[in-house]
Amino acid sequence: MNIAEIEIQLSDLVEQPFNADEFVYRLLEIYNAPKATLTKLRKGTQNKGERPGDLLWARKIYFRPTAKGQVAQTLDGLKDLKATKSQKPRFLFATDGQEVSTLDLKTDETLHFDFAELNDHFDFFLPLAGIDKYEAVKENPADIKATGRLAKFHDEIVRYNPDWTTDEKRHALNQFMTRILFCMFAEDTGSFARDLFVKTITEFGGDDGEHLQSLLRQIFDVMNVADSQRGSVPAHVKAFPYVNGGLFAESSDIPAFNRRARRILIEAAQLDWREINPDIFGSMIQAIVHPDMRGDLGMHYTSVPNIMKVLQPLFLTSLEEEFAEAHRHREERSRLTKLLARISKIRVFDPACGSGNFLIIAYRELRTLEMRVFKRLEELDEGQRSHRWTSVKLSNFYGIELADFAAETAKLSLWISEYQMNQRFKDMFGEAPPNFPLHEGGSIVCGNALSLNWTDACPPTVNTPKSTAAIPAHIALATDVHTETYIVGNPPYQGARKQTPSQKLDLETLFSGHADFKDADYVIGWFIKAGEYLSSVNAQFAFVTTNSVSQGEQVGYIWRRLFERNLEIAFAHTSFNWSNSARENAGVHCVIIGVRHRGGKVVKRINDGFTQRVVKNISPYLIEGDDIFASPMKVPISPQLPKMVSGNMPRDGGHLLLSSEEATQLIRQFEDSKPLIRKLMGTQEFTLGEERWCLWIEDKDFALACSIPPIKERIEKVRQFRSASSAKTTQAYASIPYKFAQRCHKDIDAIIVPKLTTDARGFVTPGFLDGSVIVTDLAFAIFDAQPFVFSILCSSLHAAWARTVSGRFRVGIRYSSNISYNTFPAPELTGTQISALDELAWAIISARDQYPGKTIAWLYDPDTMPKRLLDAHRSLDETLEKIYIGRPFKSDTERLEHLFKLYAEMTADKVKEAANA
Template identity: 25%
Template sequence: MTPQDFIRKWKTHALTERASAQEHFIDLCRLVGHPTPAEDDPQGDHFTFEKGASIVGGGDGWADVWKKGYFAWEYKKRRRNLDEAMTQLTRYAAALEHPPLLVVCDTIRFQILTTWTNLETKKYSFELEDLTDPEKLKILHAVFHDPEALKPTRTRAMITADAAKKFQTISDALQSRNPDREAVAHFVNQLVFCFFADSVKLLPEGLLKKLLQTAEKRPHKSREYLQKLFDQMKDGGEFDLTEIAWFNGGLFDGRAPLALEHVEIGLLFALTSLDWSLIDPTIFGTLFERFLDPDKRAQIGAHYTDPDKIMMIVEPVVLRPLRARWRDAFGRIGEIMRPAGEAGAAGRKGQKDQDRKIAAARARAEGLRDEFIDGLTRLRILDPACGSGNFLYLALQGVKDIEYCAINDCETLGLGRPVTRVGPEILLGIEINPFAAELARTTIWIGDIQWSIKNAIYSRPTPILRKLDSIEQRDAVLNADGSEAQWPETDFIIGNPPFLGGKKLRAGLGHDYVERLFAAYDGRVPAEADLVCYWFSKAWEAVGAARAKAVGLVATNSIRGGANRRVLEPIAQANAIFEAWSDEPWTIDGAAVRVSLVCFGATEEERRLDGQPSAAINADLSGRSSDVTLAQRLKENEGVAFMGDTKGGAFDIPGELAREWLRAPLNPNGRPNSEVLRPWVNGLDVTRRPRDMWIIDFGWEMSEDEAAMYEAPFAYVLEHVKPERDKNRRDAYRKYWWRHVEARPAMWAAIKALAATSPAPDQKASLRPRATSEPGSNPGVEGGPSSASPPRKDATSGARYIATPRVARYRSFLWMHGSCVPDSRCFALARNDEAFFGILQSGFHEHWSMATGSWHGVGDDPVYNTSTCFETFPFPAGLTPNIPATDYADDPRAKRIAAAAKKLDELRRNWLNPPDLVEIVPEVVPGYPDRILPRDEKAADLLKKRTLTNLYNERPQWLQNAHAELDRAVAAAYGWPEDISTEDALAKLLELNLERSARQ
C-alpha cells in the first residue's frame, strides 16, 4: 500500500473507533512493510491486538496494539483529545513492560512519545496527509522496525548537570555576601523547587518567567517579589491575580528570601529555558551539595554513582521481600476471584445470585489488596547517613512501583483502581551535614512528583509537599553529650555511611570526638576500625532487638579484613548475611574505590554472593565451606613477624647523599656516620625496583646530645623533621623529634639474634643474582670501598631476615640484608632458614593470607598483617616458628622444602637481575649489601621492566614449575596429598588452627 492509497482510504471514513482500529492498523503494517500481528505472532506473545487486562465480565485491554520492546498503541475516536489518550496509555506503561514508544492515533492524527529510562522524552506529532513527507513516513517506519532511530541522545544526567552548573555562579555570589551558609542553601533549594514546579505546571504557566523579568528591571525589589510568592506557596493563595497552590512541606516555611543582584536575576531568567521536569534527583542532589558546600568544591565534575549500584542494596533489602509478599497476596486474591470469573462466564442463568457472588468475591479480594497496600504505607525505611537522599529516593520509587503493580494486577481480575497512597512518609533519614539534609528533602519531593507524572496519575495533593521532618539533621552515631545516638525503629536500613579509615579518624573528626566515640562504643567496635563499622554495629544491634528487619550498607572492601571484619563476625556467625558483593567498583566523592555491599537481617532469603547462590557467606564475604575468619592467633607464631619501622618524618634521603656522609671524616665523638645510616626499604622497593633510598636512624634510646654528634645527619633532621614534629599532637613525638616515632626495638632484637646463624654474606642481597665473581672484585669502579672509611659495626649487619610488602598484588617474600630498615608498609619476619622461607612462599600460606587478610585500593590488592595472616597460620608440626631451625635441620621434610625454596629464590633473583645486565659493586663502607647496578643504558632500560609484579603478571612456565615443586614439598610436610586442592587445604589449615588454639 502506498502513502497515497492509505491517505485516500482513511481520509473520509466514518467508522466507529472499534470498527476502524484494527483494519487501520493492518493497513499501516502494509504501508511500512511489516507483518500484521496475526502473521508475525499467531500466539499473541509479543505482538497482539487488545493487550492487557482480562477483565472479569469483559472489557477492553490496556492497549489496542502492543509489540514487545517496541510500542504500545491506543486508538481514539476521530478528533478526540489525544493528550488524554496518551495519559491513559502512560498509566499502563508499567503493566505493558515499559515499551520505549507510546503511540496514540485517531486514524488521521498520530502522536508518538519516547519513554526510555534516563533519557529526555521526545514527542513526534503528524497528521494523515503528512505521510507523503518521506521524513514523517520514516518516523512511522521506525516505530515498527527500529525504535532506536527515535531514541533521544540527551540524557537526564546531561540535563541535570547543566541545570546544576548554571546555579553555581548564583550560589557562589550568595555565599560571598551571606555568612549564613545554611540560609543560602535553604534559599537556593526554594529556587530550585520553583523551577521544577514551573516546568511541571504546579505554578501558573509563565509566572516565574514574568516575575524574573520584572525583577530584572527592579533588582532592589526582587526580594519583595520572591517573598510574596513564597508566602503564597507556604499557605496557598493568590499572586498577581493567579491562584497559587498550597506547597509548604517545610520548604516554604516563612524564612525570608535573600537579596539578588541584577546579574544573578539575569542568570535565573536564563534558567527558565531548561526543562527542569527531567532533572535526575540522584545526580542533582550530589552535584548541588558540592556547589553549596565549598569544602566539597574540588569534587565537582566527578563521576556519579550509578543508580544501578544503589539498587544492588535497595533491591534485595527492600524490594525483593515486598515483591514476594505481593506474589503471595496476589495468589490468594486470584483464588478468591476464580469462582467469580467462572460465575461471570456462566451466562444469564441465575444472574442475581452470580452478581452477589462476584460482588462478595470482589469485596474480599479488594480487602486483601488494600491490606497489602496499607502495609506499604506503614513501612519505614531508614538511611542513617542519607546524604542528599539518593538511597531513599530510589527506595521510594521502588515501593511506589510495587504499589502500582498491585493495583494493575488486581485490575486484570476486575477489581477497581484505588488511588495510590505510598508517599515520602515511609522514609526516615539522618544526616549530619545541613546542606545534604536540606537537599535530601528536595530530592525526595521532586522524585515523588516525577514518579506520579511519569505514570500519568498525578493529581495535586493538598498540600503539594508532604512534611518531611523524618529527615533529621544530626549525628547518627554520637550525641553532643558523648552518649550513643539512637536510631528510630524501622523496617529496613539502607545507605552508604561515611568512609574514613581507622588511622584517619583523629585527623578527620578531631581528638576529642574520637575519644568520646571510643568511650560510647567500647567493646563493641574495635578502636582501629574504620568509621563505617559504627553503622554496621548499630544496624546489627537494631536487627537483634527487632527494631529492623533487614539492612543493606556499603563499605570499602577493607570491611572484609582486620579490625573491620570483627563487626561482621557476629553477623556471619548468626548466618544473617543473605546478600553480599565482596568487591565492586564505586565512586565516592569523585574517587574510584572498591567497595563491599553487605545485606543482612532476619530473613529466610536464599543467600547470594557476588550475584550467585552461595551455601554460606563468611565474615570475609567469601563463600568457602571453611570459614577461616574463625581462626585464632597461635602462641607458637608469636615474636616472629613485625610491622616495619614508622619514621614519622622526612628521615629518608637519597643514596648519593648517604654515600657522601659515609665517606665523610669521623664525627667529633670519633664515630662514623655509618652508625646512623641504613638502607631503607618500602613496599615499592620489593615489588618494583630498589630506589636506592637510605634513612637516618638514631635508634630508640639515643639522646639529643648524642645524636647531635653525628653532625651532617643531625643537621638534616633538625631542618627537615623537627618543624613538622613540633606540630604533632603526641607529647613523646614532639619531645623525641630526632627519633623515629615507632622504631620497633623488638623487631631489631629478633633480627640481631639471627646474626650468628645467618648464611654467608654472598647470599644476603635480596635481589642480587647468583654471584659470578667475588664481591668487591671490581676495584676500578668509581665509588668502591675507601680504606679511610671504617666498616659499619652493628650486630644486624651479619644477619638476614625475610620481608614482604604490606600491600601487594602478589604475595612475595624476599631475603633482606640485616642492615636494611623495613618501612611500616613492609613486614619483617625474623627467621633466616630456607624451610621457613619456603613455607611462607608456598601457595598454602598465600591463599591463607588472602583469606584472612584484607584488601586495599582501587586495584583491590591483598593486605598482609601479623595478627590475622601470620600468627593464625598453622605451620607443619615440628616446623613451627617456635622451634629453632637447627632443631629440624636434619628433618627430610625441612630439607625438601629448603631445596625447593632456594631454587625458586635463585631463579627469581637471576630473572630480576641477569648477570649479563648488572654489575655487583660493594658499598662505599663494608657492612652493607652490595649494590646492583646496570652495566649500561640499554641494560638500565631493560631492568626497569624486571620487577616482581611484572614477573608474576607474566608468570612464565619456569616460575609455575618452581612454585608447584615448592607446594608439593610443603603439602608432603603436612602429610597431605601433594595435589591437594586449595579449598581442601584451607579446610585442613583451619582445622589445625582450631585444634592448636584450643590447646593453648
Template identity: 35%
Template sequence: MRLSFNEIRARASRFAADYADATYEKGETQTFYNDFFQIFGVQRRSVARYEEHVKKLNNKTGFIDLFWPRVLLVEQKSAGRDLAKAEVQAGEYFDAIKEADRPRFQLLCDFQTFQLLDRDTRETSSFALADLPKHVERFGFIMGMEKRSFKDQDPVNIKAAELVGRLHDSLEASGYKGHQLEVFLTRIVFCLFADDTGIFEPRDIFLDFLETRTKEDGSDIGPLLAQLFDVLDTPEDQRQTTLDEDLARFPYVNGGLFSATIRTPAFNADMRQRLLEAGQFNWSGISPAIFGSLFQSVMDKQERREAGAHYTTEKNILKVIGPLFLDDLRAEFEGLKARKTNRIKLLQAFHDRLAKLTFLDPACGCGNFLIITYRELRLLEIEVLREIHRADLARMKGGATELPLQSLLKIDVDQFHGIEFSEFPARIAETAMWMMDHIMNTQASLEFGAAFLRIPLRKSPAITHGDALELDWQALLPAAKCGYIIGNPPFVGAKYQSEFQRAQVRRIAGLGKSGGTLDYVAAWFLKAARYGQGHDVPFAFVSTNSITQGEQVAQLWPTLLDRNGMEIAFAHQTFAWGSEARGKAAVHVIVTGMEPSANARPVKRLFSYPDIKGEPVETQPKAISPYLTDASALTNPHVVVGEESRPINGLPRLVIGSKPIDGGHFIFSPEERDTFLATEPQAAPYLRPYIGAREF
C-alpha cells in the first residue's frame, strides 16, 4: 500500500536523525541508501545496484556508487568532500551508460548535503540532510511519481510507439492479428505505463515479472500474461488465497480494460525480447495525448511511415479550446484571486462549476482533444485548490494533517464524451484518458504533499464506437447537459467522398439530389448547430479552409448562421497544420468557433497569420464573416457571394472556353510538326506552341 506523505516525512525525520553524524563514504554508503529507500517504502535491492561497473569514454573503468537503470544515478562522497568533482564524475558515468539505461535523475551527496538534478528539466535542488523532510516530494520518482513538463514533439513518444510497433509486427507476422491483437496491445501499453508511474508498486514489478518468471524461448509468456490480466480484473478480496505471490502484488485495476476474453498469443524468443525492450523503456515521460495517435499508427504500416501525420499538435488543440472556454475560465479565476471579499466562497463555487462542465468530441480519434482539455482543467483545478487551501498548506509544512485529496479533487474523466468511427482508436482514447488522469493525480499529490491514486478505476470516459453522422447525439449526451463541443472532424473533399458519404452530406445539409460541393467536415458543423438548438452549446472545430472559400460558402453558412441561429465567436484564418510527425502533413486549416446568436459575445476574436507557419496576430472585431474576415463595417455580417451561372454585367454568356474538343487532330507532336511542315511549309505561321499547366 502506498505510504502517505505524512508517513514519508516522519520516516525522513527519523532517517535524518539517525545519520546526522554519518561521514564515511566507503563504510556507510550502502546502509545509508538501504535506509533511504525505506523512507519511501521501497526495497533498494529490488530496484537499484551498488558499485555498477562502467567503461568510461576514455576507456578507464569506473564504478557508480548506486545505479537504478533509467531512473537514478548516485555519486556519494565522504562528508565535506567537493561535490563539484562528484558532478564531473557523475557526468562521465552518465555518458558511459548505454542510451536505453541513462537515468533521468542524478543525486550527489556527502551524507549531510543532497544535490538532486532532473536531467529532463535541468532543475537542480540542494538542501541539507536535516531539511530532507521538507523535500521528500522531490524524490516521488522512487514511487513512480514524477512531476511532468508537457511538451509538443517529445521524441520519447515516438520511441515508445516504435517499441510497441516492433512487438505488433512480430505478433501479426505470426498470425495473431485484428481485434485480438488490438486489445492485447492496449493492455500491454497500460501495464508498461503503470509499471513506471506508480500504479504498480513497487516500480518495475511488471518488468521484473517478465524477466524472472518467463522462459527465454518465450513459450510461457502468453499464458502468464493471460493469468496476470485476470488478476488485474479481480478485486483483492475475491482472489484465491493460493494465488502466486508475484501475481498477488498487482492491484485491481477495474474499468473494463482487462475484462474481455481474448485469445492467448503464442510468443517466441524474438517476441519476448521485443516485449522486454518495451518494458525496459521509461514510460513515465510519455504524453497520453500524443502517444495515443502514434500508437494507432503502429497498426498501419503506411500510417507508421508518416509517423503520426494526422495528429493535431497540442499547440493547435489549444487554438480551439483556448478561445472557446479555457481563456475565459482562466480570466475568471484571476479575477476571483484578486477579490478582497468572499474570495474563498467564490473560488469554491468556481471549482464546483468546473466539476460540472461536460465536453463532447464527435470525431475523437484517439482522444487527443479530450485528453488535453482534461489536463488543462486539472491543472486549473490544482491552482484553484492552492488558492483555497493556502493557509492549510502552510500548516502542513509544520507537520499538520494532509489535505484530503480524495474529496477535494472533483474533476473526473466521466465529464468527457467522444464518438469515434473505428473501434481501436476509441479504446485507445479511453485508456489514454485514464493514463492522463493518473498523471494529473500524481501532479496533485506532489503539489499538495498528499498521496492520491484512483485505482481501482471507478469512472470512465464515455467513448462511443460508431458513425457520428448516423448516431443521435442527444441519446449519448443530452444537449441540456453538454457544455462544449470540440474536435477535428475528417476532411474529405466532395470529389473524394464515397457515395455513402455524399448521401450523408446531402441529407444533413438539406441539399437535395444536387449534393453541392461541401466538404465532409461541413456535416459536423451543421449537426453540432442543430444538436444545440434551444441550449447554449458553443462548439469549435479544426477544418479545411475550403468551407470558407468559393461556392461552399453559400451552401453552408446561410444554413449554419441564419437558419440555425449561430454566430462566429472566434476564428483562426488559414495556417499550416503542424504535426508531431517526422514527415509532417502538408495541410492548411482553419479553426472556427461558433456560439448561439442569443448568447453571442459582443466582441469577437480573429486570428490572422501574416506567415501561415508563424504566430497569429489577434484583432477583436464586432463581427466575423463566413469568409473569416472582419465584418464589423457590414450591415449584414452574414452576407455571402452566391454561385452565378450568368454574367452579372449584362455581357453575353460564355458558352464554352478554349477546350480541346477536336479529338486531338489539331495537336502535333514535335515529330508530326516536322513531317507536316516538310510537305506544307506555307503553314508554318499558323503553328503555335501548345502550352499547358506543365509547360507554364
C-alpha cells in the first residue's frame, strides 16, 4: 500500500461508526500490519495490554479506548504504565470515537484532534508502516491527499466506464483527467470565481451524477470560446472564463458518471489545490493511470537537488555569475539589460520529460533570476519600474514523452508553475499579468524520443550557425544567433536484459545495424540522439544517467560516436547515490554528464560531491585524461600476464552437478564412482563457501561411468536435455553427454577470479586452487600462474581499473577477461620485483588462512575484514605502486589517470594498426 492509499482508507475509516473493539485492528491493517500479527493480537498471544480493550503491540503502539471526555487524561495515564516502559511502543493512542490524543514517544510529539480529522494526520503514524516521517516523501501532504483523491476518482470512472480502459479511449481519459485537475486548481487560486467549479457540478450535475457528462462537456467547450463569441449558453456555464492556450481546444469525449463518481469528484474539488508542487505532483498523478506504479506513488520523480546538479553547471551558474559581475561593473544597468535579453533567449528541451520535472524547475529558476534582475533595476531607478511582465515564455520549453497522460500533465504542470511564479511576481512588485486567457504553453510532443526527429520537436532557430535543416517559415521562435538551447533530462535506463523488443528495435535502428546495440543500456539512445541533434543545432546537453555510460564496454559504444561528431564532455558529476525515496532505487548509482561542441574557451569541471576540480579534459570515464577508452582485447596488453579463460560450462540441465549430499551418497553406494567426482567452484562457491560437486568424466572413464547405474542415468538425461535444446550448438554436444559442453580445465594449480564482485569488498578477490577443482563458467581461471599475478589482481590499482572499465551488476562489477584483465596496463617487472610480489601474494593467503571456515565474503566485508588481511593488502599496494610511480598513489582518481596514460602508451601501436587496417 502506498502513502496516498493510506490517507484514502483513513478517510473511509472515520466515516464509519466508531467501534472500540475493531477500530485499532482496522487502523493497523491500513498501515500494513501483517495479517498473522493481527491474528495473534486479536487472540491475545501478542497483545501485552494491561486491561480489557487495550491493545499493546511491542515497539509499535499502545491503544486504549476511553470514556467520553477522558481522552487526554487517558493518554497521560498510558505514559506511566509499567507495560509502556517494558514494551517500548512507538505510539500511545487514546480515543473515545470523537476525539483523539496520541503521542510519538520517539520524537516526543503530541497531537490532539477530532476523530473525523484522523486522515489529516496520516503522516504522523507512517512509522507503523515502516516509513520514517522525515522520509515520508518530502512532498507536501496536499500532494499526497490530492493524488489519493484523484486515484480514487480515476478508478471509479474506469469501473463505471469499462470501455474507457481501451487504447482508443486512453487519450480521451488522460485529457479528461488533466482538464478536471486544471479546473480544481483554477478554482482555488482565484482564476475562477470562488467555488465556481464545485458549486456548478454540485448543483447542476444531478444527485446521481446523471447530468455531469453533458455539463462537463459544456464547461470544457465554453472555456475554449472567447466571451464575445459565446452566444446563447446557460448562465452557470457562461460563468466559466475563456482559458485558451490549447488546453480545451480539442473536442473530446466525457465519461459517464454514477453517484459514487460524483461524490468523489466533489470531495476532491473541496481540497485546497493552491499548495500543490507541480514538479512532484505531476509525477504522482502519472501513476494514477498506471495502477502497477502505485506501490511507489509519489516516488517516480527526479529530486530537485539532482535536477539542479544538471541545470546549474549547464547554464544557471553562468547566469548567476553574469548577474554578480553586473553588480561590479560601472555599466550595471546595461549589463543587467543584456542579461535579461539572454534569459529571454534560453530554450530548455527535455526529450524524456515525463510529467515535466526538469522543465518546471528550469522555468522556475529562470523566472526567479529574472525577478531578481527586475528588482535590482528597480533599485537603480529609485523605485520606478522599467519592465512590464516576464519575458520567460512557456513556449521556450520543449519536451518529448512517450506516455500520453504524462505529456498532458507536463503541459498542465507548466501552466500551474506559471501561475505560481506570477503570484510571486505580484508579491514582489504588486501586480501580475492576468491568469486568462492562457498564453501558448510548453511544447510537449507525445511520442517515442528514439524514433522521432528531435529537430521537429524542438526546431532549430533561424540563423543558428550549426543549423543545416530547412526551417519552416511559420516558426516564430527567437530567430537570432544568440538563442541558447539546452537539452536536459533523466532518460529511462533499462539494462540490455530488461528491454522490451520494441526498445531493442529502437537501439538497433540507432546503431545502424552494428551488433554492439545488443549489450547497450537503453539510456545510450538518448546520448546518440542528442549527438545527432547537436550536429545541426547550436546546443548543449546534460543528462542524469546510470554510471554504466562511463563504465565497461558501453563507454566505447557511446563515446566513440559522440567524439566523431566533434563533441566533448564539458562537466561531470561522478557517481552518487540516487536520492529520491523510491525503494527500488536504493542501490542505484548515477552520474551527470554535460556535453558541448569542441572548441572555444570553456572551464571543464569534475564534481565528486565533495570537491570540484578544474581540469584540462574530461575522459569518458569521468576522470582527467584524454578521450580514450579501453576496448576489449583477446590477450593481455601486458606481456608478462598469462592468459585468463572462462571456466567450464556444463550446459547439462543440472544432471552432471551434485550437491554434497548427493556426492557423498553416490560414493557410499558405488565406491568406484569416487575418481569421477570432482569439487566444483564458481563465483558463489568461492565467495560464499558453498560446496558443489560434479561428474568429471574423461573419455577413458566412459565405460566405468556407464557401469554405475545412477551415473549412466544422469548421462542419458544430459543427452536428452541437449538433444531437445533449440540451440544447435547445444544439440551438437548431445554426442558427448558425459562431458561438460565447454571445457578448459587443466590438472594443474590455477588462480580463480570471481565474475561478480560487490563494490563493498573494495578488491577483486582471486584465490588459489589445486588441479583437482573444476572452475565453472561463472568464474575465470588462470592456469599455472606465478604468485605475482595473484598480487596484481589483489591490488587497489587493479580494483580501481576493474571498477571503471568493467560492466555493472546491481551493486558491483561484472568482471571480464577481455575488458577487465586483458586491458590492464601492468608495467614490465624485473626479477626482483616479481619475487617481492610473490612474497606479498603468500602474505595475503597466509592472512586469509588465519581464519579457517570464514568465507571470502566475510573476509572482505568492510565490517569484518581482519586487520592482518587489510595490512597485507596495504603492504602489497605500497610495493606495487612504488613500482609504478616511485610512491603510493594519493587516490583512486590519481591511480586511474596514471593507468589510462599507461594504457594509451601500451596500445598506441594497436590503435595505429586498426586505423591502417
